[in-house]
Amino acid sequence: MKIIDKVEKVVELIHQSRSIVIFTGAGISTASGIPDFRSNNGLWSNYDPLKISHVKRVYEDPASLFSFYADRYHEFSTHHPNEAHKILAKWQQVSLIHKIVTQNIDNYHQQAGAQDAIELHGNMQVRCQHCNRLLPASRFSKEYGRCEQPSLEIDEICNGILRPNVVLFGEELPEQTFNQALQAHIEADLCIIIGSSCSVYPANSLPKQTVLRNNGKIVIINKGTTDLDYLASVKISEWEAVHTLQEIDQRLKENV
Known part of the structure; x- marks a missing residue:
């Protein structure tokens, strides 16, 4: 599938979804210099x-x-939040997405304007x-x-x-935080994974719940392979996160 067709498919899935959870990893912050x-x-x-x-x-x-x-x-x-963080914050503010769950500790989602991002680590x-x-x-x-x-x-x-x-190596994720993230994924019918290899357990078990418990879909935006590629309805690896989200955002505006 051509990259433009993949972007259009993601836009279609967003329009069809009633509850969207975003799951981010370190790859979303590389454009910030991290x-x-x-x-x-x-x-x-x-x-x-x-x-x-x-x-x-x-x-x-x-x-x-x-x-x-x-x-x-x-x-x-x-360093500072990049355009990908800002687009997600904007989507949340207009209720296009409902929860942001992140593996990152950099606080960039909140700095960009997101509310109540669930910080797993x-x-x-x-x-x-x-x-x-x-x-x-x-x-x-x-x-x-x-x-x-x-x-x-x-x-x-x-x-x-x-x-x-x-959360250091050898420590478990805080139970309350993990349960909040789990509930967000169970309630969602679309999970968009951005910048994560999905290789760290138990965080990588969360997006699966959108599929297994809610018959939902997964979109993956990541330059490399991930452990959840086999579950993805759409996988975009051709572009970096910033460029991909900018293209999706532009097409969402055109389709309003």
């Missing part, structure tokens, strides 16, 4: 994720873990491992810190370890 994880030039080509981003680091070497994610925060804060806040108090991402620095007891009535220090508020 590297993905598993491509040849991805982040994990330079780091061993099981060493640098494993939950064991919280206890064995929290300073280096904090420093690694301080670098990620600096990277995210010096956390975000760039700082969290105390002991008392779970959340602190702003601006607290990231190269220096390893400590967390003060949040209760103003107690004049003592929690002394808990500060860590990134992300």
Whole structure:
């Protein structure tokens, strides 16, 4: 099928759907200058994720873990949401799509104007491992810190370890967050996957639920192959996410 025909098919599926969930991965943010994880030039080509981003680091070497994610925060804060994030936010604002579920921790969906994006793998806040108090991402620095007891009535220090508020290797997804994402996919009759290889479990089990539980459809927009290609009604790999969404958005305008 020609690429233009694929775009037209996606537009047709969008018009036919009553509830659409968007599922995004690192590939949607590459146009913002943020590297993905598993491509040849991805982040994990330079780091061993099981060493640098494993939950064991919280206890064995929290300073280096904090420093690694301080670098990620600096990277995210010096780049910005791209047109793909902005188009999705606009679609949500006009109720064309209903939920955005993301594997990303860069906060770009919210910065672009999306509401209540479900962040499967956390975000760039700082969290105390002991008392779970959340602190702003601006607290990231190269220096390893400590967390003060949040209760103003107690004049003592929690002394808990500060860590990134992300799901590390060796940790399970937060149950409430996963259930929210699961419900969004069950309710949808169309899931559009953007910039994800769909290789990370259990996140990659979510789009399947749109098909299995609601007899819905899956569209995949991703440069490489994914583990869910076999379920896709349409797979667009010829164009990057930004160009693809711009073309879809233009045709949606023409068909109003």
